[in-house]
Amino acid sequence: MSTALGYRAFGGADVQEFFERPDPLPGPHEVLIRVAAAGVNPLDHHLRSGHAPGLNGALPFPQVLGMEAAGTVLALGSDVSGLAVGDRVTGFALTGAGTYVATTLLLGTSTARIPDALPETWAATIPVAGTTALDILDQLDLPTGASLLVNGIGGGVGLALAQLARHRGLMVTGTASAAKRDLVATTGAKFVDYGSGDVIAQLRTLVPDGFDAVVDAVGGDSLRSVAELAKKPELLVSVGDPTVVELGGVTVRRRLDRDSLERVAELMVSGQLDPNITATYPLERADEALALVESRHAAGKLVIDLQLSTR
Structure with a gap:
């Protein structure tokens, strides 16, 4: 079981809550990771508010917040290639599976290894x-x-x-x-x-x-x-x-593929891109991070660092 921040109905911040959920198992095209860090984005509260029904309107509740993460591969679906258990990776989570949680599922084709020189907090800002x-x-x-x-x-x-x-x-x-x-x-x-x-x-x-x-x-x-x-x-x-x-x-025409993730990671390593992380939060304060992004007063990028968390 893992603690997650999510929602059991669409709405404002008042529908958010922490809850325990079973650790998921990867399907054929999915990657199970232990989340080290998760990026916080406007898309997170748009999904919670029900403003993007085409993405999560038909998914069962509860849904977990978050769409981008970095962490370590725990298991791979049978059809996932190019990755191995133990790899440090970054990628896009399955909608509803979320990233404000200790373990989650990423899309295999939208997951990439991250260079050794890149910290997970930086890598978690790559997908979005x-x-x-x-x-x-x-x-x-x-x-x-x-x-x-x-x-x-x-x-x-x-x-x-x-x-x-x-x-x-x-x-x-x-x-x-x-x-x-x-x-x-x-x-x-x-x-x-x-x-x-x-x-x-x-x-x-x-x-x-x-x-x-x-x-x-x-x-x-x-x-x-x-x-x-x-x-x-x-x-x-x-x-x-x-x-x-x-x-x-x-x-924007989004590609969401492994090649794009790898290109951005290399831009960070080469010094061409700094994600400008202005604050990190433990999981138990993830609601504060999302509230700041939702207020539109957040400068730069906010990241949930699960390695700071006590949950």
């Missing part, structure tokens, strides 16, 4: 923030010197995107709250405080003709306000708001 940033840049395929606006640059995806974009020779500008200014500065991106007056006017002053591409990590009204700054509508990309298509833009 790291590969999302990589997918965006590969999808945009911008030339060296192109201008890129990242709306909501202060979170895990935005900071990863800014770093990788700069290494590709792109000119990055980002919007975030004033509290995230110093963190954004470490990426070399220009910063616009979206709490200091007319943001669009400030951005127009920096880039009068608009940006070669605009990536939005906020959604809603904020997405609609920056849409006009993309020189071409098809180069407006949203991380998580599907209404971007109404503006002529697109969502």
Whole structure:
């Protein structure tokens, strides 16, 4: 049995609870791991709230929170290749199986070994923030010197995107709250405080003709306000708001494969990508970490370190 943080119905933070669940057994295409660390993401509370029924609406309760993790392989499904028991790995959890728990199941094709030099806390940020940033840049395929606006640059995806974009020779500008200014500065991106007056006017002053591409990590009204700054509508990309298509833009085409995980791990080892982990939490405080992400006040990346936990 393992202690997990999850939910027995869809709703707000009030439906979350810790409970004991049996350690799962891997199916043919699955990997059972002992979780060392789990990343905390907006997707976690969106799934809990029932905002993505296509992903977890038909799954039985209770469901465990979390979608990305790093840990050690305990067992492999019969059809999983390229991995072995004892490997340190990172990957995407089965939806509902979660990662805010001591043992969980990952998708075999979406699990990769992590280099010896990479700590599990860093590796746990690869599946969502790291590969999302990589997918965006590969999808945009911008030339060296192109201008890129990242709306909501202060979170895990935005900071990863800014770093990788700069290494590709792109000119990055980002919007975030004033509290995230110093963190954004470490990426070399220009910063616009979206709490200091007319943001669009400030951005127009920096880039009068608009940006070669605009990536939005906020959604809603904020997405609609920056849409006009993309020189071409098809180069407006949203991380998580599907209404971007109404503006002529697109969502991120996610690959979720082993190759992408390995590429991001190597970018971390080579020094091109720092996940900017600003806080780690033991499992018993995972609800606090998720609450901070849900408030949109979290800077950088938050990680649950199960090696700190007493449960």
